[in-house]
Amino acid sequence: MKKLFALIVIMLTFSSVQAQTRHVKLSEVKESDQFMYFYFDLFLQEFSYSLKYMVEGEDYYLNMSKESFGKIRLTREEALYYESRGVDTKVRQVVEPFYQFSSDLVRLGQINYGLQRILVSSESSTSAVEEARLKIVAMNRTIEEMYSYLDDIDRIELRNGTDVLRFDTSGVRMWLGRMREKAGEYALILGGLPVKEGLWIDVSNKNPMLFENVSIYGHSDYGGDVSISIEHENRTIIYTVKVSKNGDFSLPYSFDELGEYRIYAGQRVDDKIEISNVVVVRVRKIPSMFIMDAKFEGIVGEGLEVRGRLVDYYGHPLGGAKIYMNSSEVMTDGEGFFHKEFYSNSPESERISLIFPGDDIHMGANMSVEIEFLKHPVTIFLEASSKKVFLGEEATLKGEIRGVHGEVPISIYMNGGFYKRIQTNGSFEFSVKFDSLGTYTFYALYPGDELHNGARSNMVTISVIKGTEKRSSSFIMVLLALFLLGSLIYWRKHEFKPLRKEKGEEMVKGMKMRDEEFIELIRQKPELPEDVKEAYKLLFERLISSFNLRRSLTPREVLEKLKGMEFHEDLKVVTELHEKEVYGGMKLKDEERELFFQKLQDILEVLGYA
Incomplete structure (x- = not known):
């Protein structure tokens, strides 16, 4: 699955092409965002179906929303990888609102599922009704956030040549509106249940990371203003928010210090202060991760550089961080990049463990990559002096082996059978005399050794023909060559007419060209x-x-x-x-x-x- 999304993001990041399929003919490549548009438009369709199933009470929406989020998360991570390699593209900007919407869609599904379980339960205790009320507030708050992310998606502009491509979110908006109506239906059901007046509060995420946006929300039956208190260590911060007509209130917030927080709401009612329940929030460190290839390949006897980058969850580079690569320490530069060279004198593979122990605000990270030292690649090329020879004549075959050091053995095969062995340190040649008519194929084979890969040359085919057959073929070739040469000379004399000065017959300097120079020009x-x-x-x-x-x-x-x-x-x-x-x-x-x-x-x- 990871490899599939790596391929998709390569196409999104590097290939703004006009195509809907995986393979694109290079000759047809056009600079366009159309593939990116089609790819993300599929997610809008998935969002619509998830919301539709949610409205209609089909539990499949839970899995479907999670699957969509998983795919978008992988796309986001792969896009971050290519961004870390210096490729600045639209993918990161496009994926963000889709990622946030998809995350909220999963949350909305979980809220809806929990709310339905409460409403269908035979128990309708006060605490259950209070929990249901808070879930409705959370549902409405989440839906509002999702609308804002759809607004961000609407503002995205992609290009197909001179045409502007914009996403159509109307289908998603329709079903999201139906979910808003469903939240209102839930509120009407709760309104018919017995519950005492009161003040309740909750937090969208009770275990957020540093600087993560959360929502502090609640419900009050008293109207007016509500004071939200956030206690941390020996400090208390108080915010005042207004209660809506339906009794809901909310406060967007992010925590800038680690540790445990106590959050509650207070409200003056007549001559006394009503205090809500207390929510405990534990703020954790920001996750970090290595962005690098899973495998690095090098050649025996040459340096192999292992490179990577250390970033946090938000994509910010971690500069000046100490990383352990097996037993070695490496420091990241100001942009979070690090590198180390490895060497080997023999073909082998090895696992390299990378560990970042973390720092004051970042969690640690670890990763394992593979390094492999390969044998030296070897290539062999073979060609014949003629592809057709007379019966009884000889043909000379020349070849060259590249990538080896010193003299090595090469085996020559004719028509699939062993023909002869040659010792060479580079170029080689041999002659073959043909005593039978037919077609003969040749190739050269190098078996390789402990430091060099084996190699097989291209195939060379020689046809052995009767003398009359070749003379006829040669005569035709001579006639064709004479015709082409005559055409070239005629064309040259009519197209390259000498330019003359106004006085005299002297040719303009630089325009004089002999026949042999002209033919050489044609051959270039x-x-x-x-x-x-x-x-x-x-x-x-x-x-x-x-x-x-x-x-x-x-x-x-x-x-x-x-x-x-x-x-x-x-x-x-x-x-x-x-x-x-x-x-x-x-x-x-x-x-x-x-x-x-x-x-x-x-x-x-x-x-x-x-």
Whole structure:
């Protein structure tokens, strides 16, 4: 489940694309918030159904509201992860009102369930009726908060090109209004039950964290003003609030100190002071958490940097915090980031335990991550001097192995069977004489060793044909080549007409071009596009054609598929920078652009396209 929401938030954070499906063709990617809109709009539909079931008395609303909240919470956590990596997107802003509404929806369901249990109970004691009254106040207060979060959702503006996308909350509002009516029906039922006059108070969360917003609410049968007293240690703070026409009152509040609080309400009635029940609230520390990958991979003999960030529940970085990574101490910087390098001379994996013991206002946190040192990736490329040869002729096959150190053995296979073994430390070649007609396939295989991965080359196919068949094919190729060359020369002489000065026949300086220079110009490969998106598209096409990958793969999935390749680390850099500019909407800095194109060029060179 966690991996699924990581993928979804990658698409939300990095891929503002016009698509409703998981896989998006790279050639069709458009900068748009449409996917984000569709994704969060589904939650509005779930909210409507939860409220509908609540109104209709179907208990399924309890599980449904919790499931929605769980999905939004995971989305929020994953969005926080990418924000910690410097990607500033709309996801965090969009998810917040959905998160708060969903949290209140769970609370509303719990209040409703508890209230129904009281009302259907055979007991209708005074204390039960008083509890029911407080739940109705809590219900009305929660519904008002939920309306405010819907207002926040209404103000969200997403983009699809030049079009503005806004969420439609009317369906949710309709069912929320029905719940408000239901709260009124509950109040009428309670009004018919015997209960003495009085003053009652409660708190929405009796175990909040520091600075968490809570609601202190209650009911009074006396009208007028109510004094709410909040006692902590040797201090008492008093707030005065007005009682509504239906007898309810409330006070939004947050606690800025740890410890135990006693909260009660007081009201002057005639010549005496009425005192409510006392609610005890215990304020706890703010939870903290590590934001980092669950696994880090490196190469044997090279440094592997484990990086992360320590933040609190509110997303605030914890700077200057001491963290224990196994037996080592590491300090976070001012933005909560920390890092440590690990080394290994052999392939192995290890679990690293991270512990933050907590501080004066933050709870501790712990996490376990895996580090793995992989063998050096190895690649082999093979090509033939000709794909068609005469019967009885020889063909030369050349290849190159990259990523190894020193001389290594390579086995050559022909038509699936072993053909010969070659010792090489880089480039190699061999010749094959064909005595039978047919099609022959070749590939090279490196078995690997304790420090290097095994590798298999691409397949090379050679067709062995009769002499007359090849002469016919060659004659056609010669005619085609002559036709193309004649067309090029004709086009050059008509399109590249020399510019002359007003006097004399001398050609303008810089415009003179010999035939061989022109042909060399035609042969030059096109330069890389200067646009990051277009340059990556070029690389993407090369990768899927070279490794026979599905075109529907996302850039992240391509990266995963090519794990272990010689250029994997370069591809990881290219992919992350591409995501940052194209999907994250953040223009790369000059040094980032230079790194992007350098790494991309290196990969193309490995693939033989540059």
